Amino acid sequence: MTDNELRQSAGVRVTDGGLRQRASRVVPGGMYGHLNAAIFAPAYPQFFERGDGCRQWDVDGREYIDFMCSWGPVVLGHRHPVVERAAAAQLAKGDCLNGPGAVMVELAELLVDTIPSADWAMFSKNGTDATTQALMVARAATGRHKVLLAHGAYHGADPWCTPSPAGTTPNERADLVEFAYNSLASLEEAAASVEGEVAAIIVTPFKHDSFEDQELVEPEFARGARALADRIGAALVIDDVRAGFRIDLRGSWEPYGVRPDLTAWSKAMANGYPIAAVTGTDALRGPAQTLYSTGSFWFSAVAMAAAKATIETIRDTEAIAVMEKAGAQLREGLSAQAKSHGFTVKQTGPVTIPWLSFDGDADLSVAMHWSSACLRHGVYLHPWHNWFMSAAHTEADVARALEGTDAAFAETRAHFG
Amino acid sequence: MTDNELRQSAGVRVTDGGLRQRASRVVPGGMYGHLNAAIFAPAYPQFFERGDGCRQWDVDGREYIDFMCSWGPVVLGHRHPVVERAAAAQLAKGDCLNGPGAVMVELAELLVDTIPSADWAMFSKNGTDATTQALMVARAATGRHKVLLAHGAYHGADPWCTPSPAGTTPNERADLVEFAYNSLASLEEAAASVEGEVAAIIVTPFKHDSFEDQELVEPEFARGARALADRIGAALVIDDVRAGFRIDLRGSWEPYGVRPDLTAWSKAMANGYPIAAVTGTDALRGPAQTLYSTGSFWFSAVAMAAAKATIETIRDTEAIAVMEKAGAQLREGLSAQAKSHGFTVKQTGPVTIPWLSFDGDADLSVAMHWSSACLRHGVYLHPWHNWFMSAAHTEADVARALEGTDAAFAETRAHFG
CATH class of the missing domain: 3.90.1150.10 (Aspartate Aminotransferase, domain 1)
Structure with a gap:
């Protein structure tokens, strides 16, 4: 037709x-x-x-x-009333100022209080910002370059991760090694292929590739990825951009008892207001501090006020x-x-x-x-x-x-x- | 002290x-x-x-x-009243929806009407999104990988362009070749060093590197960059993220009679609301269409309504x-x-x-x-x-x-x- x-x-x-x-x-x-x-x-x-x-x-x-x-x-x-009220109250004072508002600290505190794997938070604007920043932290921490990621997984649309090669260069993807989601053997093989060079394993909390049936993570895989990351000294990064705030407010692998070193958040975080975040563990705080990673609107207060209200409402209303x-x-x-x-x-x-x-x-x-x-x-x-x-x-x-x-x-x- | x-x-x-x-x-x-x-x-x-x-x-x-x-x-x-009214009116209807609002088309039309080098516009959220997307368009158009950029110039904070190497890999910057701002000889030399491989020359409209006295562009340099890009079949990209809307509403090199193939815009575009854009010429419309470049909040309507009101106000109030x-x-x-x-x-x-x-x-x-x-x-x-x-x-x-x-x-x- x-x-x-x-x-x-x-x-x-x-x-x-x-x-x-x-x-x-x-x-x-x-x-x-x-x-x-x-x-x-x-x-x-x-x-x-x-x-x-x-x-x-x-x-x-x-x-x-x-x-x-x-x-x-x-x-x-x-138009959720609690979120809209919080955003409007902040907007009446200011949004994009010469520095963040108090609400940035309150939001970071809320994330740290809510997410067991989070000792700190960094904010940005879109999911791609957060996944990119998480890999930067992992690379700064390890001094290594390679990243393991699942074949077909969506981690954003920057040249390193967009599903289409149009406009990208081979160099921009040269540090990536693919594995098959839910296959620990495949993940181990990917890691072995670049032994000593792995900065991070980045993984979505379940397999949500377009055009395919979704697949929940095998708990064995999640635990195996955690153990592998520990063994090789790489960061385990959960890309919770799509799934975050809809599975478990504490992080989408918390039900499996698997805690990441870094998590990328965005999408549902502020009920439609534009914000993203990386949360991480104390061990990665120093490396995170070495980055120069920023954006003109990353610290705008309205989206942060909306995020705080959204997360509190998700929590308080179950x-x-x-x-x-x-x-x-x-x-x-x-x-x-x-x-x-x-x-x-x-x-x-x-x-x-x-x-x-x-x-x-x-x-x-x-x-x-x-x-x-x-x-x-x-x-x-x-x-x-x-x-x-x-x-x-x-x-x-x-x-x-x-x-x-x-x-x-x-x-x-x-x-x- | x-x-x-x-x-x-x-x-x-x-x-x-x-x-x-x-x-x-x-x-x-x-x-x-x-x-x-x-x-x-x-x-x-x-x-x-x-x-x-x-x-x-x-x-x-x-x-x-x-x-x-x-x-x-x-x-x-x-808190400019015209911008705030436009943003509030849009927010009352919706911001982040299943598709853009009519305002996306109106804003694109306004940019095309305002900017002589613009036959189309693509929207995103931050300056880095726009500079990155502009290079993707240039690479998609030319099938080439190398980008010439001025030593010390700031084009954003993604791994390819952040001024700090922390958390980045050599591969992520391998396709960049530097030249000295305002030196046509240096630019020609950079181009010659990767002859046949240059996708784009990206340049700020004047030299505004931190810690240094600013330098206006030499008209000879601007015209020479345009001529070189034409000669080698590369795209001339103006990074107008920082300077845009404060020098000439038509684009910051318009006073010199130099029109880019692509321009990256952000910052002042919506008086503080988060938005960025790439504008480009008809010749690059097809290549631009091949990209998969997107973000969860790139098409949100409030920032677009604010951008339209901001640009119209800049124009109407001189x-x-x-x-x-x-x-x-x-x-x-x-x-x-x-x-x-x-x-x-x-x-x-x-x-x-x-x-x-x-x-x-x-x-x-x-x-x-x-x-x-x-x-x-x-x-x-x-x-x-x-x-x-x-x-x-x-x-x-x-x-x-x-x-x-x-x-x-x-x-x-x-x-x-």
Whole structure:
């Protein structure tokens, strides 16, 4: 099917208010990066008007119960009153000043109090800043250069880590050695291949690569990575940018009793306000201090005030348990619906960071059709990237969304026969 | 002198509300990066409470007429009503959504309309994002790897460009070749040393390296760089992150008739809201489209609304001319004062991005003393980094600041005899 046919088959008329055409003149490709709707299914709207709680509205005025949460950041729901009040109070005083505000210290103290592996925090703006900075700390600490990372894992979009080689040089990736996620043998082999040179092992808390079923970490792997890092004197870095604040507020491997030397945080940290952080252990404090790593907006106070309010609210309202409940409701509902419509599906990852794939759907045509139909029925989720729950998803919201997904399953069954 | 003696000699009691001590426990070194007051003179406050117009207040309640403008971003003054209204109106609808808002297109259109060398724009969050992305576009376009950049120039703080080697690897900098700013012979030599491999020449619009007198670009050099880039098929990238929006709204080399292929923008673009951009020519649109370059918060709408309002306000109020007037008043005042107190000083750079150095002050002891005395007299400027004017500096503000600087010159003369 052409894009237009697929749009029509989904019954969705995406006009984007004429913005796509205007954008195509002044933005390369009309859009780029992870929010580029041209790389999802054609029915996806590109431009959004507003958000409230777990709902978003596109510029054509369509309302969605949203399960992408802006690809992670919105963890308490849009316009959360506690977060907005904290941000507004700070903004009234100042945001980008000649130095940080008191709130930077308060936020660092909160992270250190909350995260057992954190003796200190450094702040930046985006996940890529944090993963890059974590590797800099590890390299400064060890005087070594090599970094072990899982094949296919996403650690950001700087030249060293972007999934696309366009615009990067071989030198920029020359210090990386890949291993297979959840394979301790592969990790050991990668380490042995650059013996004595490993500065860091960087790893996501579970396997959340796009286009693939998610995989929880094997506790044996997590513990083995910790032991290996200790044995070879490398830093164990958890890239908790995507998963952080949705699995365990103390860090996503804390349930396994595995504590990293460094953790990269961002996305959900401030409920949509732009901030990232690296937390680390006392042993790495000195090396961290030697870096020159900074940005014009890294110390702006509003995002820090929002982060403090967000983390306190997650803690005080047990928001992760709330998301787990809503996520379980969604997973169970989808499971029953898929079965009743004769689809075999896999639902993978933590229920707070869910994903669904259709068996035998290698070209994603079923997923594309179903997620497009979901859009038409007011449910925004994604055909090939994991979804995100927020604490704003009530039982009624999920139930309402499940009506949409059920209709979408029915239409998908009707379409594919 | 010890830090404490220097503090006392400046008559400033910096308590920072006890925050420095608390910060030292939870942030490596208590602070890091360009806002780390420990690397300025000891009298500098680390933590700030609020800002309004051209004034900032530290957490001890001291008020300053500020000539650092948060190291550049604040170009219209803190809490500028037009910018704040635009940001608030957008925030009430949404900031970080599942796609950009209409404002992304409007902002890209505004940049394309305003900047003659811009046929398109890509957005990100910090200056380093933009310089890095510009080089990615150049590399994608040419299929080449080498980048020519001026010795000592600051292009950001990622491993490829941070001024400190701590935490970086030789490979990350292996594709860079240095030349001497304003020396066309040196630039030609650098290009010849990697003939056929040059993807880009990246250059700041004037030489604004820390610890050194600033140097305006020689028009011959600017035109020669353009001609060389054309001759060897490389992209000419202007890093206008620091200077942009304070010299010429059309781009800082437009007065010389030299147009870049790519420009990196950030800092003053949104009056303190976090945003950066790369603009480029039609020829580079296709290559730009091949990148996977993105960030969780790059498309957030509030900073874009603030950027649109900021740029329109700079344009409509002729803010650069306003800054030039205030900057000239400051420069003339400082010049007369230095002379009357028997100091030989150099004032360098555009008057909107000024700096003053004392002759024969290699160890900066005079600059440290004078800038610390300025602080005590309510004037915030910097001993070894260029300053920034804003359009909020009125004639009365500069006159008031000049009273402070005059007293500081007198005290510095008294101290050094």
